[in-house]
Amino acid sequence: MNTLHQSFSVRFTYDVYFSDRLFESTNPTLLDFLQKHHSEGFRKKLLFILDEGVTTAHPELPDQIKTYFSRVSIVDLIPDLIVIPGGEGSKNDPLLVDQLVEAVDRYGIDRHSYVVAVGGGSVLDLVGYVAAISHRGIRHLRIPTTVLSQNDSGIGVKNGVNYRGKKNFLGSFAPPTAVFNDAHFLATLDDRDWRSGMSEAIKVALIKDQAFFVWLEDNAEKLAARDLEAMQYLVHRCAELHLNHIASGDPFEMGSSRPLDFGHWSAHKLEQLTDFEVRHGEAVAIGIALDSVYSQRMGWLSEADTNRILNLERILGFSLFHPALDGDGVLKGLNEFREHLGGRLTIMLLKAIGKGVEVHEMDPNRIREAIGILKENETQPV
């Protein structure tokens, strides 16, 4: 009997809104969105899940949310706003997955209702996962509250939780229904979180957009001094570049090329080696430095460009070395990355600022050499 061929496309669309103080009573952004997506006969519920780090920094937030929705008649806010711990720990705790799935069940959140996550990348990854697996996917709104989540993780299509210490072992590809970037949240980040997300902007500038890299150089002092206006531009442009990349490439990563993982093969390993004491963005900054110096040693990237990259990172306040780079721990990361990709390595490196190059091998001795250079730089006054 003849073979049957199946083939279809699924279209995904969502908007990323930029606003300031989303839940002020006069801010129309959310209300406009809900009205646009309202349809006669359906009554949508909103289940809010909040990052405890956010509610600690913004104690007025839960009441603000309740007040905001008390005036919105077309949806039903679940009055119990769920607050969960923020940070990587939330992705390590399987009980949180259970607790949130249980809430989806208890409050009867159906596939036309919304699960709304307010928080950093960790809480967004966890909540996105719960929304994706409940009822085969509930509509999901994201309100990212860190630089990293506003310019990268929160606007993308991936979610995930850790499993027995393995980063993002469980997860899925599930685009959000909408993302709302609220600049006001960024003001309360601690310095490490303010800084760390900027490495994703450096990353995407380096492989996609030379002009953006120059802008980063020109505004580095302002960004280091926590200028919110400069940060808003950084977030917007970085988000735009990430979105374009996702749409034009391989959104659900069915192939094995991962250009946006520039600087990430060693970063993932460094996070793990330090038990996540090093933040994702901090590790990426080191990974970028490492792969830039490596690209330079291989003769692909000029010394001048290499120094511009290292300088920008230094001005932004990043460390470019970590003691966990000593020893061959991080080299194991290369093999794990190879395995993760299914046997064949594809790594993005640099030819110039704004221009990446994909390779399928990296030379361990040259990597060690690059690590040595970073270590030396770090211990010497600049």
Added chain:
Amino acid sequence: MNTLHQSFSVRFTYDVYFSDRLFESTNPTLLDFLQKHHSEGFRKKLLFILDEGVTTAHPELPDQIKTYFSRVSIVDLIPDLIVIPGGEGSKNDPLLVDQLVEAVDRYGIDRHSYVVAVGGGSVLDLVGYVAAISHRGIRHLRIPTTVLSQNDSGIGVKNGVNYRGKKNFLGSFAPPTAVFNDAHFLATLDDRDWRSGMSEAIKVALIKDQAFFVWLEDNAEKLAARDLEAMQYLVHRCAELHLNHIASGDPFEMGSSRPLDFGHWSAHKLEQLTDFEVRHGEAVAIGIALDSVYSQRMGWLSEADTNRILNLERILGFSLFHPALDGDGVLKGLNEFREHLGGRLTIMLLKAIGKGVEVHEMDPNRIREAIGILKENETQPV
């Protein structure tokens, strides 16, 4: 700052192969597939998960699989073939999800390797779910072994497990990489499982294909007498109609119309009311009878057509009534279905054989009347 718009499409393709005795050493189907998908530099692993009901009926199967792959050099068979209990119970046991995720981790099954499920719809739904959430989606091969899974569940895009007794509460949309329908497995089904999957063929014929319905009438005696050749045609045509429907409609069910759920609103409730003692396909046969009689009472479907439907089901050996239909339990299913759809009901009913009609309301009194008619028919000699 201006809103960013994201929009992209993801293409999904897979083939459904039809064969007999897949694991006989001379059968090239699987080998051909693996060769076609082989690419230099990648080494794929195959992790097999088998339905215990299948290995009980085919005790030689594990050795056959090992022998088959001992001659295939381009992939690595994980020598530990995992056998799990079959039937709905496997979807109720959260420990099985853990056990399988753990195996994916232990054997280092990456996104380019395959998780292969051999079994009925229940085992396929469970394994498909595990494959979908591990590493954000591992390639998944399905070898369905029941009529229902070969003609409907196993060739589609959904997976799922139950959560605290709630059917398919956790799951996702994740198309398989390929499906292999092996007719040989059908011979060992018990009579109830042989029969029950045929209701999905009646369902899809009724809403999509009058000619197929006539074919079912013409071959009903053969099918009831377990003629394997007739069954192979039924499975192939039913699978084809399901595949076409998925591709031309709304594959990931983002809207709320569900034409292929004809007969299902009451079936889901009946399964639950009887604690899954009634099989899915058996419940669907009753649901079809109920919605057909309802359609007739509403004046949409002729009495002659209604009788043809009930007759076909009777000849195939289906019961058209179950005591759990007494009382208003099943009517609650209508409300649950409404909630599940997000507030607005969309139900497929019949205008003629091969022609559905969507409605947004059902009259409870007419439903009670239709149940009464089915009950009366059941207790009277035909």
